[in-house]
Amino acid sequence: MSRWPPRSPIRRAAGLRTFEFALHRHGLGPVAGVDEAGRGACAGPLVVAACVLKPTQLASLADLDDSKRLTEKTREQLYRSVTRYAHAWSAVVIEAEEIDRIGIHVANIEGMRRAIAALDVRPGYVLSDGFAVPGLPAPSLPVIGGDGAAACIAAASIIAKVTRDRIMVAMDDELPGYHFAIHKGYSTALHMERIDAVGPSPQHRMSYRNVAARVVAGTEDDRDRLTG
Incomplete structure (x- = not known):
């Protein structure tokens, strides 16, 4: 984990892109967000996703938010937009058997490392939701409530949630x-x-x-x- 870049003001007018824009101004892009779905479930896999958004804000991504606050229909629409227009994205599935073997927190950390490693572009900085992720290939910062505070984390949360929901429907x-x-x-x-x-x-x-x-x-x- 790294400290926030010195003398880097947070301009709240930028909304969910605030963190990313500040990092880009310091030459620390591309900025990847990483988040998971299924940590609190007792069945099925943990799905961890990473996402790098393009520097410009697309109108089709204006509704980005914490996936838990969105309707299923809105999540599906945003999933299509994110996976189509993102600079890079990945999703990693960690099965129940592996969660049992190594524990949910270790699985979560390992999934975040794998998701970042699976990106087609190497990030200059990583924003994670809630807690620090050691062992990443770039400086990183945990953002409390990140899926509702940083666009790249919100995008990752939508990819993770929609991917996992589809797995669970197929499992049914x-x-x-x-x-x-x-x-x-x-x-x-x-x-x-x-x-x-x-x-x-x-x-x-x-x-x-x-x-x-x-x-x-x-x-x-x-x-x-x-x-x-």
């Missing part, structure tokens, strides 16, 4: 007993009721207490995942 077809298309793997009452009814699936994160507590007694595969 493969494992129809859990209603993944509705709750997307988060710990809703419906999701917990379905685990109680049919037991955890191979897509559940067995290291999570609320899943581990619902392992069906006598199910050898579930016990092996939990203890292995």
Whole structure:
């Protein structure tokens, strides 16, 4: 992680591009934003995305915001615009099995490193959402509430969220007993009721207490995942 460039004023009139414009003025572009989707879920993968926007603001990206504040329709529209017009973008999928093996925070950090490494352009600076990411190939800064404060992070959050939602909808077809298309793997009452009814699936994160507590007694595969 690096300090913010010295004598670099923050001009709030620039809106969500404030951080990026300030960094570009100091010759620290391209600026990449990185964010994840699925950290708080107890089933399905973690998806981490990185995005570098072009220096000019496109009208089609004017509605960029934290993906959680947007409707599904708006997210899909912005996803198409971001992936079409971004200077570079990437999305990395970390499966439940790897999350169980290394832990969610380590998986998140590793996913951010992989997403930045997968970009077609090497960033001059990286803005991450919420916490520092060691081991990046460029100076970086964590931005609290970054997906609602920096356009490149907001763009990354939309890529991550839409990518993961599509995975969970497809998973619902493969494992129809859990209603993944509705709750997307988060710990809703419906999701917990379905685990109680049919037991955890191979897509559940067995290291999570609320899943581990619902392992069906006598199910050898579930016990092996939990203890292995």
